[in-house]
Amino acid sequence: MGVGIEVINLNAWYGTNHTLQDINLHIPANHATALIGPSGCGKSTFVRCLNRMHETNPIARVTGTVRIGDLDIYNDAKPVEIRRRVGMVFQRPNPFPTMSIYDNVASGLKLNGYTNKRVLDEIVERSLINSALWDEVKDDLKKKSGASLSGGQQQRLCIARALAVDPEVLLMDEPASALDPISTAKIEDLIFQLKSQYTIVIVTHNMQQAARVAEKTGFFLNGRMVEFDSTHKIFTNPSDKRTEDYITGRFG
Amino acid sequence: MRALTDGAVTAMAILATVLVVAPLVAIFGYLVFKGASSLNLAFFTHVPKPPGETGGGMANAILGSGILLAVASSIGVPIGIGGGIYLAEFGRGTKLANAVRFTADVLNGVPSIVMGLAIYSLVVVPQKHFSALSGGMALGIMMIPTVCRTTEEMLLMVPHAVREAALGLGVPNWRSVLSITVKTASPGIITGCMLAFARVAGETAPLIFTALGNQFWSSSLNQPIAALPLQIYVYAISPYDDWHRLAWAGALVLIVLIVLAVSLVRYVTSRGVLKGAS
Numbered sequence: 001m002g003v004g005i006e007v008i009n010l011n012a013w014y015g016t017n018h019t020l021q022d023i024n025l026h027i028p029a030n031h032a033t034a035l036i037g038p039s040g041c042g043k044s045t046f047v048r049c050l051n052r053m054h055e056t057n058p059i060a061r062v063t064g065t066v067r068i069g070d071l072d073i074y075n076d077a078k079p080v081e082i083r084r085r086v087g088m089v090f091q092r093p094n095p096f097p098t099m100s101i102y103d104n105v106a107s108g109l110k111l112n113g114y115t116n117k118r119v120l121d122e123i124v125e126r127s128l129i130n131s132a133l134w135d136e137v138k139d140d141l142k143k144k145s146g147a148s149l150s151g152g153q154q155q156r157l158c159i160a161r162a163l164a165v166d167p168e169v170l171l172m173d174e175p176a177s178a179l180d181p182i183s184t185a186k187i188e189d190l191i192f193q194l195k196s197q198y199t200i201v202i203v204t205h206n207m208q209q210a211a212r213v214a215e216k217t218g219f220f221l222n223g224r225m226v227e228f229d230s231t232h233k234i235f236t237n238p239s240d241k242r243t244e245d246y247i248t249g250r251f252g
Numbered sequence: 253m254r255a256l257t258d259g260a261v262t263a264m265a266i267l268a269t270v271l272v273v274a275p276l277v278a279i280f281g282y283l284v285f286k287g288a289s290s291l292n293l294a295f296f297t298h299v300p301k302p303p304g305e306t307g308g309g310m311a312n313a314i315l316g317s318g319i320l321l322a323v324a325s326s327i328g329v330p331i332g333i334g335g336g337i338y339l340a341e342f343g344r345g346t347k348l349a350n351a352v353r354f355t356a357d358v359l360n361g362v363p364s365i366v367m368g369l370a371i372y373s374l375v376v377v378p379q380k381h382f383s384a385l386s387g388g389m390a391l392g393i394m395m396i397p398t399v400c401r402t403t404e405e406m407l408l409m410v411p412h413a414v415r416e417a418a419l420g421l422g423v424p425n426w427r428s429v430l431s432i433t434v435k436t437a438s439p440g441i442i443t444g445c446m447l448a449f450a451r452v453a454g455e456t457a458p459l460i461f462t463a464l465g466n467q468f469w470s471s472s473l474n475q476p477i478a479a480l481p482l483q484i485y486v487y488a489i490s491p492y493d494d495w496h497r498l499a500w501a502g503a504l505v506l507i508v509l510i511v512l513a514v515s516l517v518r519y520v521t522s523r524g525v526l527k528g529a530s
Binding site for chain 1: 398411413414416417418419420421422424427428431432435436438
């Protein structure tokens, strides 16, 4: 089951560049939350702060509090533990090129020392079913490399890989921006199904996509969160002038 | 005009290809022409005969080269790969890494005879005898820079996205480096090891003061040992026609064995590769 996320006074830097300023919000459990905004507004940095991937860059720095469920991720746990609970799907599909489809999905468990083959088989099958890829790959699980799939299939493979470690939260950083419209539709369907089991945070440039998949939407601009509300409200009756300008296409 | 340019560039590319392949074909052809007639079963099974007696072979030198290269690889490959992993993954940007990289590049430029002399004074003199071990060490140290730098370069070519994927799964960094990054780069790393192997397999100079050479059977690491390049060198500068022919045959065998070894490693390491993996 998913858990809610509480963000309090979050600030982040790249070197001297203050990329996130005083972010406060509550992301509800078992819903999809979309983050929109022009390029460079800090929305990718924000999701990378939710699983402590931001700090993998040596010049990056973070202050503030992020609670995933009851866990204060910057004080109570190590980065690797958090990343097992908070899965991530990246902008470009990034399957492990030398691994089979099966090994890609099982990688999170295997690399953390899990070896029970029967259980692994079950988890791989369930994850691929959940990511709507099972029917397309079930005959080639161990024969084909993850890199031999099409872009859309690779992205669903990456989703299956993230699901296999049984996270509570799934972060998606523009998961469909490198895909064609049909693959994009499949990913969106998938998000729709997955949000009953996981808390999903999706960064997107595509406002229609945010409107289609998310209950809540946050609008970021220049490192600040301008507005956070129900998706319906944001797109029909935003309270901030800047939000309105952005969604009506006046800039960005 | 465009078609003309296209034709000219294509022609130049073909010419360059021919110029690359031609020396290899010429050398190999000449070796076959000069050496093949002296190849017989005795060459692979007998040790050298004293001058004046005909016949004899280089069986001990083939075995010796095998032992020397095994010792060299067991020194050069792990140290080289380990150093490359450090340079690319853990030490990036540190002073130590820059020092290691610089040292490797300098080591790569050290003439092979100097390497032999260094091992002579550091190992052979204190031990008071020539040995297979010292020869293998000289060759192994010569392998390190090539293996180290190619490993580093191949690891740096692994896309950042692949590393992020592993970290995003909650895999500890050291595990991600060993199981994901190194594995992804392994075809290139293996190529680097094979290049280093093939290079030292033909080295003569570092063996003169270390392995010394041996006209008899020996597989002891503590005794002087024969090696194909050494044997070729000794035979080629000898005054006997019979030995000259054997030297040609030895050179042919050396090249064929290197090609076989490289192909075997490539075949074995490519068998596990999946359809569509890059």
